Structures are given as structure tokens and as C-alpha cells.
Amino acid sequence: MADALLDRLLEVQAADLAADQLRYRRESLPQRAALRERRAVLDDLDRQLTVLRGRADELDRSQRRMEDEISSMEAKAADSERRLYSGAVNAPRSSRRCPTRWRHSDAGNGVWRTTSST
Numbered sequence: 001m002a003d004a005l006l007d008r009l010l011e012v013q014a015a016d017l018a019a020d021q022l023r024y025r026r027e028s029l030p031q032r033a034a035l036r037e038r039r040a041v042l043d044d045l046d047r048q049l050t051v052l053r054g055r056a057d058e059l060d061r062s063q064r065r066m067e068d069e070i071s072s073m074e075a076k077a078a079d080s081e082r083r084l085y086s087g088a089v090n091a092p093r094s095s096r097r098c099p100t101r102w103r104h105s106d107a108g109n110g111v112w113r114t115t116s117s118t
Contacts, residue, residue, distance in 0.1 A: 026032070
């Protein structure tokens with residue numbers, strides 16, 4: 001009986017040793033090293049992508065804020081011109097400069113100029 005238990009223990013030990021050897025061979029394959037390198041590159045690219053997405057989101061917010069500011073300025077300029085040319089302005093000399101200060105230099109180029117109409 002002791003011999004049977006010892007034989008069974010040796011079989012289990014041999015199977016365990018064979019499993020350990022197979023794990024070691026699998027981990028030491030050249031393809032595994034290449035896979036680890038590729039995963040490291042992929043992780044680095046993923047980190048860079050996260051940073052770039054954050055920057056893109058920041059730029060989108062900034063662009064929206066600037067577009068809103070431009071829309072507000074255009075609305076103020078249009079209102080000033082409307083009031084000026086409607087005759088509702090009592091001091092036309094002082095208000096003459098107001099609309100030109102808000103005029104957009106070229107359509108679509110995004111540059112605002114402060115010019116006077118004197």
C-alpha cells in the first residue's frame with residue numbers, strides 16, 4: 001500500500017514537473033518576447049492617444065468658446081449698425097466709430113480689426 005501511494009505521488013510529481021517545463025518553454029518562446037514588445041508599444045501608443053484626445057477636446061472647447069465670442073461680437077456690431085442707421089442714435093458723431101470697430105476684416109478669415117471711420 002505504501003508503494004502504491006508512493007507511485008501515485010511520483011506520478012503527480014512527474015505531471016507537475018512536465019507542466020512546469022511546458023510553461024517555461026511557452027514563456028521563453030521568441031514569439032512571446034516579440035509579443036511583450038508589441039504590447040509595450042501598444043500601451044505607449046494608447047497613452048499617447050489618451051493625451052492627444054484630451055488635447056483635441058481642449059481645443060474643441062476653446063474653438064467653441066471663441067466662435068461664441070465671435071457670434072456675440074457680430075450680434076453687437078449688427079445691433080450697433082441697426083441703431084446707427086435707424087436714426088435711433090442721438091449722437092451720430094460718437095457712434096460713427098462703433099460699427100467699424102466691430103467689422104470683420106474679411107469674411108471667414110477669423111480676424112477682427114479695430115479700425116475707425118474718420
